Amino acid sequence: MKMTYTIVELRDYLKRHDIKPSTIRIKVLEYLLNNRIHPTADDIYQSLINDIPTLSKTSVYNTLELFMKKGVVNALSLKEKELRYDINTYFHGHFRCEICGNVYDFPVSEKIIAVEELKGFVIRNVDINVYGICKKCNEKIKNKEEK
């Protein structure tokens, strides 16, 4: 894992979001900031269990729940069994490749929800989820066909 953030930075990040910085919370935050792969709770757990041998899954869930409430992460519901978590809370879309399973970010205009039919509706959250085959996997398929 890349070590891009100091403990002080991580603590401050949490404090700014009104979260008391415990060891677990700092580690989960560090993982999310350094691994922008839209991980599942289990991804995070598996990665941290080496560092914190006493870590429980419940703690990971608790932490993510708190992070969501405080606006640190967003949950992604991508037609999979497991939820994924995204530390990038800026407005953007997600593309999940049906072959490799990777999730890509892409920019979207917020204007798309400025429609007559939603006047009077209070909008809290917008998810743009696209499913298909990513560029890499598509090129692999093309190469095979050409041989």
Next chain:
Amino acid sequence: MKMTYTIVELRDYLKRHDIKPSTIRIKVLEYLLNNRIHPTADDIYQSLINDIPTLSKTSVYNTLELFMKKGVVNALSLKEKELRYDINTYFHGHFRCEICGNVYDFPVSEKIIAVEELKGFVIRNVDINVYGICKKCNEKIKNKEEK
């Protein structure tokens, strides 16, 4: 339930989608066409169990799985435990009210995914999911505050 479709129409609808029209499939299709509430598998099961007392949940899941494969329905993943199913396969967005739980449709331009970052990507499906408070629930809240 509104009776808007004849058996012949339902059978033809399935046949056109390359699905052999069994009783269960006709009933599930009829329910989906007449109840455009984005139902869960359980909603469908609970509604049909009166008509077909021997119906099993597995059959509902099997039918929905087949319908998805054949492009009759789309599954909605709205950050709930259960998946919902939508017989309207035209491009549109979904708004789920966090208070009443209702899911509303709204129009979206397909252009939103015409971005540079997705060039070379094969797009199979697009979900636009919006979360918040619907007009009705919002007006109720406003009225309470005014009293």
Next chain:
DNA sequence: ATTTAATTTTGTATTAATTTCAATTTTATT
């Protein structure tokens, strides 16, 4: 510093939607 209170973390048990799969039933074919 020690006691007390508050918070966080853990671990086990539970929940519930979905899946698996073999057995049964129904439908279609010869």
Next chain:
DNA sequence: AATAAAATTGAAATTAATACAAAATTAAAT
């Protein structure tokens, strides 16, 4: 009617997520 193919059932398994009480840690108060 017999046989083959397809659809349906029901029970068991799976598994992500939740609930919650006990344990551990941290913070506050004396």
